[in-house]
Amino acid sequence: MHQLRRLLLQPSSPLRVLSAKKSLASLKRCSHFSSSSESQISNSHLIEHSEEKPNEPATGTTISVDRSGLYNPTEHSHEQNSESELVKHLKGIIKFRGGPISVAEYMEEVLTNPKAGFYINRDVFGAEGDFITSPEVSQMFGEMVGVWAMCLWEQMGQPNKVNLVELGPGRGTLIADLLRGASKFKNFTESLNIHLVECSPTLQKLQHHNLKCTEEDNNGENVEKRTISTLAGTPVSWHSALEQVPSGLPTIIIAHEFYDALPVHQFQRASRGWCEKLVDVAEDSSFRFVLSPQPTPASLFLMKRCKWAAAEEMTKLEHMEVCPKAMELTSTIAKRISSDGGGALIIDYGLNGVVSDSLQAIRKHKFVDILDNPGSADLSAYVDFASIRHSAEEASEDVSVHGPITQSQFLGFLGINFRVEALLQNCTEEQAESLRTGYWRLVGDGEAPFWDGPDEQAPIGMGTRYLAMTIVNKKQGVPAPFQ
Template identity: 85%
Template sequence: MQRRLLQQVLSARRLSNLSIGPSLFTPSTHYSLRQSSQTPFLQQLENPNQPSSQISIDRSALFNPSEHSHEPSTDSELIKHLKGIIKFRGGPISIAEYMEEVLTNPKAGFYINRDVFGADGDFITSPEVSQMFGEMVGVWAMCLWEQMGQPDKVNLVELGPGRGTLMADLLRGASKFEKFTKSLHIHMVECSPTLQKLQRHNLRCADEDTNGSDVDQSIISNLAGTPVSWHATLEQVPSGLPTIIVGHEFYDALPVHQFQRASRGWCEKMVDVAEDSSFRLVLSLQPTPATLYLMKRCKWDATEEITKLDHIEVCPKAIELTHTIAKRISSDGGGALIIDYGLNGIVTDSLQAIRKHKFVDILDNPGSADLSAYVDFASIRHSAEEASVDVSVHGPITQSQFLGSLGINFRIEALLQNCTDEQAESLRAGYWQLVGDGEAPFWDGPDEKTPIGMGTRYMAMAIVNKKQGIPIPFQ
């Protein structure tokens, strides 16, 4: 059955640096880049088996800046908001809090009020590269649905759906398999009103009043006749049905805490305001609440590996999200597919900012650039296994291995038989971006547009209910 699904889908559709400014604080500050003797609490990170002590942050020696300046300000609303938080707190904020405000602040967050995807945006994701990506994810979802016993009702959830391109291509590719598409209720986990509108448009959604009242109203995608719902969080997606979850380039946008080793032990990097009113990074002198997650992460890896590192990133929200996913899959059945760029181990110092397809400083004009960090796939594995004994974790494997095993090579051959020369060039370029490694060797176009392969930089991991066996293509 799985082989037949693959063959049918493949022929189903034609082309359609840490920069540190001057210190705000007096020499006795409790947030400083100055190094001092190691405290007993921080020594526990070198010996995690010792019991932990209470976490506290002493702000008594913080210097309080003047209340206002008569100089004209050109700060954006988000910058004013960030500086206001730092002033109200009486000291710097964590990089994670900075990152969360920059990306998802309800009024001025990077993702909230604009379309940031594609050639005219700030970055391009795999679904925007080629229709084949969404189609292959659809093949994976159908194969998992079959392993689940072809249930009559399934929740298909996408985390951070962007423009809705992946889901639209998935539904188009699967539209001939009516038993599968009729079983679906699609749930889009999206906090941006702007992107929700784009998703509705790309899924060709129409409001359908089911009984003539104003109370019970569902939204139907005309691509496959499937109902679609939107939610701000995964927890809001109704439980009780087998669930298939897709998280493509979602984990990389979750806020991370960064730690740097100093003579006194591990210190958290914080965001502060310098004397010239610019943002700068400082190190905490006292342990911060996120230190608990650093200790947790260190326990998951060999001590000798930790001693070699000077920087570590931890992502508490990734751990919490994985717990939620694993518990949902454990109770309701189904599985989750996570595709992102990252490492199968501890991530050190990966946080980056991208504006108009170019890297910029993470503190430069916050809100105007995307912030993202490498995904710690090993941490996802540990988190899922810790959350439930009823789930199994598979991978990570490279995106090239994942797409290749699902049949993307056969799909492009089928598409190339029914296309123009211009479409063929676009198909080959997109194919290389999805599965290649480095610059495409066949490219004859302008150098600045040479396709760069994502095939080995992106990785795929699956979390499934053990009752369903090993999912394709992780056997």
């Protein structure tokens, strides 16, 4: 840990800084919403799928979603163009089924359909994309995650071979900053085998480029060539699912803003009990929400989630979201860590409890209607950290779960304050302004007090809106910074 602290204090370490003008113009984040604008799913889209009428839905627990660069209320595209291939595909599924599909199935098709999914054929990150993530805000985020990974590696006994896995690595910015920051710690970087779980060919190419990858020269030997990141000389592999990552080695897993894109099932309390919200085609050929007339397969996960919740937590809810894929992924992670050793870091926006009604659509940094022009906007929902805890603990008795704590606490304990001070000693005024802005966005709460520019461009902190949780093998003790 003392070695890591010295690294943080070195002003000569590589500095990746966004242009101040670009960062201030594009890194706008709408972190404060009035209660009247928090719920972006309009009940005007919702009708019954049977003759029985539900109770009028109460307002329920509403949640404000903190995403990068968001401004202006929900809007429709109002474009009179022909139906996209994805719209035709979704309507074909509904027609073939003879009835509506779940919100989770709609969400999965919209995001990861092999031909027209939102994540598949485009770069959706950064100022020119639809949202901006923490690694794109500042290099310090990836560096601090690297500090966490090195601390865990030391607690594991400094094994000479480790699988470092990132789920949904975006452009590869986080892992690139991690490798740059850790490049002086050769024992650590030489132990790494990097595995990127990514389903988008477009993003795979970006990751290959940003990690400065090259194909290993085996001098004609009959050995399969490896892809090497020249940032630290580490081998890199790509997979479409965590299950494809080879087992048998201690494993460090990073899931930053990955859980929020996993498909959720939505339920609403009606006179006959909890009904699943489904997506159907209306008479005018638009998409609409309906309620299931009877229990659905996802009701089993709803019952499981209700058992984990306190009675007083349930009585006030009129809406609930459950994410079976998050439960299943967490179980897979816990079992891998139990058998191979290591740990997982999960950072996302969410709640340490039941999530009510949080699903949002984001297009070009603006909220849009969830059912409007599917495939053209990102869909994401709040992460239920309590569900992650229960899922991990049920999967294995050999793992322990720590957190969640706020992103501000997580980064602060790992030394981001020392790192920003070191970087400020050796940079231009423009870089210093960008560093201060990026630092505030990562650890601050609300508008930056130092900002004297236009109010609409004020940097908004995400330090308390994002949470961090770890799942580790019990043999390794309590990980930093959760002691």
